[in-house]
Amino acid sequence: MLNKIYDWVDERLDITPIWRDIADHEVPEHVNPAHHFSAFVYCFGGLTFFITVIQILSGMFLTMYYVPDIENAWESVFYLQNEVAFGEIVRGMHHWGASLVIVMMFLHTLRVFFTGSYKKPRELNWMVGVLIFAVMLGLGFTGYLLPWDMKALFATKVGIEIAASVPFIGGMIKTLLAGDEHIIGAQTLTRFFAIHVFFLPAALFGLLAAHFIMIRRQGISGPL
């Protein structure tokens, strides 16, 4: 039955080459921990993506309860944490995943750096990777404010003050992020929410797609 459906679609759209591009390739010995245990360092990139998927899924569920408004944000998180079935687990996974993804991404960056894998022809993929790193830090920074508790507000105040100290355009960056020249409040929370769930994920998806297409195109770097 499934085969028939596949054949039906394939006959019309010729999807087999797409499928082969994604899955049909060989994995060389030097990146396979089954052959050399030290090759586990090649797992960090995949684990980063794994946590990213968990972040996307848990984040989608969190928005079913979260209210991006200064009156209700904290209350909604408190409710989610204490009343909603498995809310504590879903929020916990998003909370810890935010830290783990930074750790894994950092380890992945170090692996690529120390194996010299950014060298020709992979310069572009390295740069896309560094941009992904920046986007992830931005996601961490904007997500930190959303529970609207004491540490969230004051960490954001410090962060925005640092951004405001950029010469010439600091004030504009502050207004863009906070929604006001002076106040860190209702506007800031809605902006951070929008940046956290729409702008940065959109950027992240584009960059991740570029990252993966380039890997499949160029293959993984050879042994040292």
Added chain:
Amino acid sequence: MHKGKGMKFVGDSRVTDPSSRPKKTPKDYSEYPGKTEAFWPDFLLKEWLVGAVFLVGYLVLTVAHPSPLERPADPADTGYIPVPDWYFLFLYQLLKYEFASGPFNVIGAIIMPGLAFGALLLVPFLDTSKERSPFKRPLPTGFMLLALASMIYLTWESVVNHDWEAAAEYGKIKEEVSVEFDETSEGYELYQASSCIGCHGNAFEGGLGKPLIGLDYTADEIVNIAHEGLGGMPGGTYTGTEEELHKLAEFITTLQPAE
């Protein structure tokens, strides 16, 4: 059956002869001698197992340490010592040093992180040798190790210099305590006239100081605390007479939370 091959599309602009197409499939890894393995399904199964083991650890962490939530943000509260999430601590710590703060803020906030990020982004164009082994590229390896060591040192310094327990105590979700009392009573008038009200709140609900509702002290002990201080509370700030202080202390012991 020819899957998709030879299909005629209306207005077909595709190049139908496969041999004239540029080769789009990725390189075959058998160019690296050794035991290669098919990605699908062999290697993917192993990746999936690694992912499953990782997920177990992740869930254990999640269950063992519920994510924290402090009390609702209060922009008017200036006593809170801000601290960013742990992966920004090194930047936060950098800004505490004299050469990177105050008039030199731009160095710590923009120039140093900007240089580091720029160097990281452009590293393929800074390190253009063909050599890949970290031991044969002393400069890139050295700079990266130096950057790593500084980040670890700065994070460490930041962690040991922050009073985590005090911050957790300050940020704790407070139970809403309230008490019914007679605002015209002598005790409350003494309280209003004293400096106690500044920290302990108009309705004894606390503020900078602790709430004064349902205290487990006798009147004498309260008088003693007013003289000697307790914890972060300074002693000897009561300026009235000893007799009034006793009356006030008696009044405070009557403040029991409303059932």
